[in-house]
Amino acid sequence: MIILEDVEYSYDGIYTALRGVTLQVDRGESVAIMGTNGAGKTTLIKHFNGLLRPQAGNVFLEGKDTSQMSVAEMAKIVGLVFQNPDHQLFLESCKKEIAFGLKNLGFTQEEAEERCDQTLSRLGLEGFAERSPFALSGGERKRVALASVLATEPDVLALDEPTIGQDARQKESLARMLMEMNKKGRTVIVVTHDIEFVIEHFPRTIAMSDGQIVADGDTSSVLTHEEVLERCSLTLPQMTQAAKALRHRFDNVSDRLASLSDIESIATTLLEGA
Amino acid sequence: MALVKFDDFSYKYYGADSLALKKINLTIDNGEYVVITGPSGCGKTTLCRAINGLVPRFHRGYIAGHVYVDEKDTREHEVAHFAAIAGLVFQNPENQLVTLNVEKEIAFGPENLGVNPVEVRRRVEEIIDLLDLEHLRDKHPHEMSGGEQQRVAMAATLALNPQILVADEPTSNLDPKSAEKILEIISTLNKRGMTVVLVEHRLDLVAKEATRVVLMDRGRIVADGTPTEVLVADICQDIGVGIPKATEIYKRLNAKGLRLGSVPLTGEELALLIQEGTV
Numbered sequence A: 001m002i003i004l005e006d007v008e009y010s011y012d013g014i015y016t017a018l019r020g021v022t023l024q025v026d027r028g029e030s031v032a033i034m035g036t037n038g039a040g041k042t043t044l045i046k047h048f049n050g051l052l053r054p055q056a057g058n059v060f061l062e063g064k065d066t067s068q069m070s071v072a073e074m075a076k077i078v079g080l081v082f083q084n085p086d087h088q089l090f091l092e093s094c095k096k097e098i099a100f101g102l103k104n105l106g107f108t109q110e111e112a113e114e115r116c117d118q119t120l121s122r123l124g125l126e127g128f129a130e131r132s133p134f135a136l137s138g139g140e141r142k143r144v145a146l147a148s149v150l151a152t153e154p155d156v157l158a159l160d161e162p163t164i165g166q167d168a169r170q171k172e173s174l175a176r177m178l179m180e181m182n183k184k185g186r187t188v189i190v191v192t193h194d195i196e197f198v199i200e201h202f203p204r205t206i207a208m209s210d211g212q213i214v215a216d217g218d219t220s221s222v223l224t225h226e227e228v229l230e231r232c233s234l235t236l237p238q239m240t241q242a243a244k245a246l247r248h249r250f251d252n253v254s255d256r257l258a259s260l261s262d263i264e265s266i267a268t269t270l271l272e273g274a
Numbered sequence B: 001m002a003l004v005k006f007d008d009f010s011y012k013y014y015g016a017d018s019l020a021l022k023k024i025n026l027t028i029d030n031g032e033y034v035v036i037t038g039p040s041g042c043g044k045t046t047l048c049r050a051i052n053g054l055v056p057r058f059h060r061g062y063i064a065g066h067v068y069v070d071e072k073d074t075r076e077h078e079v080a081h082f083a084a085i086a087g088l089v090f091q092n093p094e095n096q097l098v099t100l101n102v103e104k105e106i107a108f109g110p111e112n113l114g115v116n117p118v119e120v121r122r123r124v125e126e127i128i129d130l131l132d133l134e135h136l137r138d139k140h141p142h143e144m145s146g147g148e149q150q151r152v153a154m155a156a157t158l159a160l161n162p163q164i165l166v167a168d169e170p171t172s173n174l175d176p177k178s179a180e181k182i183l184e185i186i187s188t189l190n191k192r193g194m195t196v197v198l199v200e201h202r203l204d205l206v207a208k209e210a211t212r213v214v215l216m217d218r219g220r221i222v223a224d225g226t227p228t229e230v231l232v233a234d235i236c237q238d239i240g241v242g243i244p245k246a247t248e249i250y251k252r253l254n255a256k257g258l259r260l261g262s263v264p265l266t267g268e269e270l271a272l273l274i275q276e277g278t279v
Ligand SMILES: Nc1ncnc2c1ncn2[C@@H]1O[C@H](COP(=O)(O)OP(=O)(O)OP(=O)(O)O)[C@@H](O)[C@H]1O
Pocket: A011, A012, A017, A035, A036, A037, A038, A039, A040, A041, A042, A043, A044, A083, B142, B143, B144, B145, B146, B147, B148, B173, B175
């Protein structure tokens, strides 16, 4: 469990990137954090593993006040993937990159290799083990960064923009991995601008703007709340836009967050009736 | 002659096992808005780098065939020569940003091209205003959020006033409103004559403004046509490329024998077509 109480943080003492953030994420939840560029999302999740320390307020991890915990202790519980893979990758092969974290956690060479191979293959990186992480495409680099954390299966996964540079198929396999880990009791927290990814996989959404949490709740209610969308620079997803436009004409169309199959069945009924 | 012409162009990065681009033939004319898409690792960034000469002049490797930009062979001219013609917005904005603050970053490109100082100032102010960067003016480019960096990278490239804007996933770090806004600006510049080559995975964002979609897979071009032609083709799903949800609905309805009047790319278009189909 992660608890933040009135957390404040400023990089330069002038502008405040987090202005009193309070939140609780329970063990086994999956949560998306969305919102305006510069709202403080990256700053916020760097507090989860102690990379940044609150200048005011408190952070609790598994019931413990983190001001008493080292980054090494916190990093055993929370695995963080950076928004920019350049800030994460530093070894000469993908395999070493992934084995590094596993060895730190006490896995044997054999176990580490098995997990490494498994994770690479699940993220569409078969045959990448010996390649340098510096000679890859952008999307591949991001997946190596993800692999290095996912391979360790930490209790809490905190992923900053995990879908950047990913095509639909890679996004799908990533989501499947995250949901499997979630089912096994891991907490999954993603920061993302990808609304479709959130709607399909995350029941809870936290929306931020200007260093504060503007809304925190059911994804379907947060992402259909006009004022929240406006303040947090979010837009309605395509299917919900379609539902809204159809609602002007047909009163049996609901205005909640619509999925592909919702619209497909509405359209089928309407067109077959015509 | 076309503004950009790939003539049987192949390329392999130094030390790589396989070709990143395989016998690419592609011509892009003045005024087009071309979206390049395809699975991660298929060669989109390499293609962008070949348009402004970074491949092969900066990224060394094996090369066969030619790329002509504004009728000049990229093998025979310095990268600097193409800077004024084809402005590249890097996939990873941090790698593009080299100066100490945002204002200097935007001025850097045109200053290096020898644009006169008065004009440089004018462009800097215009672009700060256009891209909403006033509050970031004095910030260090490496002390900003990912999305802020990406907006600055776009600003720095637009300041070159390039004939072709080559933008490599320019909205990947942007919040949805900001992505909409940047794409609107790009589309306006395209209507005023700027040629656009834009790499994007999320086709729902860009398909409606593009004049053409080029689909790549494993170093090759596998489809090339209008957005609706390409996105409705089964090859997209076959190679794992996501199509707009509205287009997906069109295809599903079609499979049930329910035909919409045309292929929708947005939610509104879809809603309109369904209404038309029920009258
Ligand atoms: N290293 C830094 N030094 C100074 N200011 C910073 C630094 N990193 C971020 N900031 C500022 O702190 C604020 C919050 O940044 P943060 O990276 O947390 O935003 P974000 O919500 O993750 O945005 P994005 O969606 O663009 O990634 C922004 O105004 C940003 O300019």
